[in-house]
Amino acid sequence: MxxxxxxxxxxxxxxxxxxxxxxxxxxxxxxxxxxxxxxxxxxxGGCLSRKIENILDDDFKPLVEETIYNVILTFQGEGEIRVESKEPIAYMVMxxxxxxxxxxxxxxxxxxxxxxxxxxxxxxxxxxxxxxxxxxxxxxxxxxxxxxxxxxxxxxxxxxxxRNIAVALEGEANVSPEDLRQLRGTMRLDMGCIPYGYGWVFPKQDHWSLGVGSVKNLARHPGSYYSVFLEEQGLEGKIQQEKRRGYRIPLFxxxxxxxxxxxxxxxxxxxxxxxxxxxxxxxxxxxxxxxxxxxxxxxxxxxxxxxxxxxxxxxxxxxxxFEAAQKVARFAYHFLRMGFTLIKAVPAARESSLEMLRGRLSYVDYWQGLKKNARFGLYEFLNLLKTRHRKAEATYDRVAAQYDTGLFLWKQ
Ligand SMILES: Cc1cc2nc3c(=O)[nH]c(=O)nc-3n(C[C@H](O)[C@H](O)[C@H](O)COP(=O)(O)OP(=O)(O)OC[C@H]3O[C@@H](n4cnc5c(N)ncnc54)[C@H](O)[C@@H]3O)c2cc1C
Known part of the structure; x- marks a missing residue:
């Protein structure tokens, strides 16, 4: 029976x-x-944001390959922002x-x-x-x-x-012991290397997990963005051996x-x-x-x-x-440079981003804070906080560059 x-x-x-x-x-x-x-x-990527501790017993901890305390954020490989934290931000697993x-x-x-x-x-x-x-x-x-x-x-x-299936590309890369040592406890994130998304380097015990992913299904073939990401991060020379695989992500x-x-x-x-x-x-x-x-x-x-x-x-x-995360995504990915400037210039924006990653700040509260701080980001972006007399030419160039980024995304 x-x-x-x-x-x-x-x-x-x-x-x-x-x-x-x-x-x-x-x-x-x-x-x-x-x-x-x-x-x-x-x-x-195997990145567990720290809020996983709220729902899993501690017995998963022996599987953690790396605990993340620091984040290095770049914009298309440049303008490095380093954020350090005394408390864990995320856990990396395979x-x-x-x-x-x-x-x-x-x-x-x-x-x-x-x-x-x-x-x-x-x-x-x-x-x-x-x-x-x-x-x-x-x-x-x-x-x-x-x-x-x-x-x-x-x-x-x-x-x-x-209704919204995006494609991301993941690489598992062997690098030298010295490179592994340099990224211990630190993850790298890059904005702007792929439309509506980001690139990552996540340290694991004996290798790095790298990837690019977009929250829109615009980037159906992320391979070319991945290559640009490696180049902009100066990673090509560091990778000794690598396996790549694309996979689908069904976003809310x-x-x-x-x-x-x-x-x-x-x-x-x-x-x-x-x-x-x-x-x-x-x-x-x-x-x-x-x-x-x-x-x-x-x-x-x-x-x-x-x-x-x-x-x-x-x-x-x-x-x-998820609905608040959609709003954050619309803001952050449409106004990439401004978002980046905001994180760079406003310490509160940096700290609240970490709190959001740690799971102690909800997306709902993060979005409220972002709306409040966005005008400072805009002023900073337009160079209005630093100088009384606007440097018209420089300001114009920066706004134009922002426009170009947006235009590129809207054309897709
Ligand atoms: C490149 C990439 C990077 C990502 N990075 C992160 C990250 O760093 N952090 C994060 O939180 N999320 C990340 N994600 C998302 C995360 O991987 C998924 O959200 C997560 O795996 C979902 O878990 P799941 O159990 O729902 O599905 P899955 O992990 O996909 O598990 C589904 C299981 O079902 C099995 N299965 C399928 N068909 C059948 C069948 N017919 N019969 C029996 N079994 C079947 C599969 O073999 C699989 O084992 C990433 C996704 C991608 C694509």
Whole structure:
């Protein structure tokens, strides 16, 4: 007789493993099916902003390859701003090890975990879900789609298409021990190397993770931007060996997308829960898994199959943040030079950016502060704070340069 699970979870990234762990810890019968053999590589910067501490136990810390205290910010490779902090800003992990750890934790809590077993078919029947793989057929009361941006669950069950899919490129680069040492505890971010996005150099234990990503789907072929980024950062000569891979990021594109349907729900990238300013998705993957598990637990305990409560929780907790992040993105990426000048000239803007990265300042509050400080940025940008008599020519050139940047973006 075929065993009937309470919940089948498709995909064992951070979203699927968190859901599985939370449900198994509460005594539910969980089956988690993962396409790849674990541990598996996921193209990702692996940057966990410090707010991850609010939702994960400290046992992930041994996997942290580098704790970030300093940020170096440049504009198209120039005008370096160095921000130093006594407190951690972010934690760097490699996703193969991090995701494997979360999956093992779910298994230790009692979830049945099958890796190397892609889901090939899904049927919604009255009162149950049937899931097919090449190795077997499984039945459950509920189904969780945690299968990422290219997942099968959303498509099989007729969830709408994702509305803003951007492409990012990730490189894993070996560099000399001396270069590794120089970037210990520090991440580099560059604005302007790609339209509506940024480039990054994230230090890991034995290499650097580098990449470029845009929050608009303008840059469909980020390879050329990546090359320019390496050149502007003076990195080409430092890289001894490198592997590159492009991958899609499903950014939040506004309310209205369905994330629950009948006895199923979507979490993480499968539900497009990615911050539309920085492209941060790991935190929201873990958190959505936790929220989903709460709703599923209530549904099973109360014998009440409506999962819409999960959608409401996500809308309440994440959407105001994502909407504020959209506004920050519109401002910051349209007025790149001005945003950069603002960070350079106004210490409060620098500190609040760090607080936002640490997760102690919400995007909602960050946006309010940004609006207040923007006029100082504008004055500084126009050189009005430094000189009484405007240097008309220099000011004109700077405004024109700003215009050109904007024009370039609008033309895309
Ligand atoms: C280049 C790049 C850099 C990024 N950098 C960062 C960063 O620094 N910090 C950050 O927070 N976010 C970053 N992100 C976003 C982050 O990677 C994602 O938001 C995050 O991985 C989402 O987790 P998830 O569990 O929802 O999905 P995933 O991590 O994609 O996991 C989905 C899992 O489902 C499995 N699966 C798919 N189909 C099937 C199937 N048919 N059957 C069974 N299993 C299946 C996949 O194999 C995979 O293991 C980056 C993204 C990209 C592309």
């Amino acid at each position: 075929m065993e009937i699970f309470d919940v089948i979870i498709v995909g064992l990234g951070p979203a699927g493993s968190s859901t599985a762990y939370q449900l198994a810890s509460r005594g539910h019968r969980v089956l988690a099916l993962e396409k790849e053999k674990m541990p598996r590589y996921k193209p990702c 996703r193969d090890r991090f995701d494997h750890f979360l999956a093992q934790k779910a298994a230790a809590a009692g979830a049945e975990v099958h890796d190397n077993e892609p889901v090939t078919g899904i049927e919604m029947r009255y009162g149950e879900v049937v899931v097919h793989t090449k190795k077997g057929t499984y039945r459950a009361q509920y189904l969780v789609g945690a299968d990422g941006v290219n997942g099968v669950v959303g498509r099989a069950l007729g969830y709408g298409p994702k 594109a506004g309310r209205g997308s369905q994330i629950t349907k009948g006895r199923s729900l979507l979490v993480g990238d499968a539900a497009a829960l990615v911050d539309p300013f920085l492209g941060e998705g790991i935190y929201y993957a873990v958190r959505s898994g936790q929220l989903a598990a709460g709703t599923l637990h209530s549904a099973m305990t109360l014998d009440y199959s409506d999962l819409s409560g999960y959608g409401k929780k996500v809308a309440r907790e994440m959407f105001p943040e």
